[in-house]
Amino acid sequence: MGVNHSSNPALEMGRPPCFEDGLNKGVWTAHEDEVLGNYVKLHGEGKWVNVAKATGLKRSAKSCRLRWLNYLKPDIKRGNIALDEEDLIIRLHRLLGNRWSLIAKRLPGRTDNEIKNYWHSTLKKKVQESSSNHCKSKKKPMMEPSAESAESLKMDSCLSPTKIFHAVEPSIDGGLGKEMVAEQPPESGDEIFPKNFASFSEFDSMTVGECGINGCQDDPLPSFSDLG
DNA sequence: AATCCTCACAACCGCTTTCAA
DNA sequence: CTTGAAAGCGGTTGTGAGGAT
Structure with missing residues (x-):
């Protein structure tokens, strides 16, 4: 088109x-x-x-x-979303849900609006198709990625979008992320996981591991510690 | 050739968050 | 501490292009 x-x-x-x-x-x-x-x-x-x-x-x-x-804005790049960018969007969306501005921050030159449009027009279907193929035999029905993320991340008052962002920040690289990690390191003393969790790794295993953030336990996202 | 349908995308709307007075 | 304005965010709508019938 x-x-x-x-x-x-x-x-x-x-x-x-x-x-x-x-x-x-x-x-x-x-x-x-x-x-x-x-x-x-x-x-x-x-x-x-x-x-x-x-x-x-x-x-x-x-x-x-x-x-x-x-x-x-001068640094905006339009169109031609590369495969690695696509992959990163999908992974970030699994983690963050429809938090397009946060996702966009991990993709230099891409805007939240563009990513949002791309998701709704292209990626949503891709993800749904691949997950339905991948998880046919699973007992647990797949959920909408955003709903799933919200569910598994326990999106209540204790976990603001900002906090989620900081929790994800050090771990996502996907090829594009490495430079971005250095670009905006989490501020020291910043609260990077909800108070309910005693440590970063506890939050990590809770959100990525036990809750099964992507609904397919045989295709798990790498945990924070794995990626770190 | 005409019409319908789907896709991709720009932009608006309303709500929430932030911040200064 | 309160309040109002500004900024930010995500959802949704409206449109043209192009493919299908």
């Missing part, structure tokens, strides 16, 4: 431009992109309300932020 991103994808896909409540909605034009890009390069990210006002763009702050983060 090739979408030509080299011309102006905004004009070829997405919602039609419309003007409502004094604000433009829908696809961004090349001119709007240019104005926004120039402003952010000059003044930096953040203060999106100011961006919208100062540039004269009839766009909401949210819309400006989204456009910059997902498309205009």
Whole structure:
């Protein structure tokens, strides 16, 4: 399904431009992109309300932020998700569920929106197919990866997304992860596992081992300690 | 050739979290 | 400590492209 991103994808896909409540909605034009890009390069990210006002763009702050983060930012790479990236997304999704922003942080140049779209359009089916083939003989029915993760990670008040991120941080490499581990080491003293667990390894075995995070015990994810 | 269906993707919406006053 | 604004996040929608019938 090739979408030509080299011309102006905004004009070829997405919602039609419309003007409502004094604000433009829908696809961004090349001119709007240019104005926004120039402003952010000059003044930096953040203060999106100011961006919208100062540039004269009839766009909401949210819309400006989204456009910059997902498309205009210089280090964004679009399309052609490699196999190793795909594999990493699948593994991270098993661990984290639908926490796209956390997953995206492990894939340099990829945005949460892109990963989310890719998951829903492509990977979800792949994972479902492979897991149904793989687990046909298992007694335990497969769950949706996100539901499974939430279930096995005991997503309650004691385990915030941030904490999960820190727990995963040192262990995922998958080829891409090694450089990222060095890039953002967990802060010392930061709480990296829930208080209920006495140690990192206990949390590790609880989430990855005993609970069977991926539902297929014969195809387990590597544990934190294995990957470390 | 026309119509329908599915896919891929951009962007919006609403909720939650963070942070400054 | 409270509150309101801004930022961040995930879910969902709407659209065009292309394949199938």
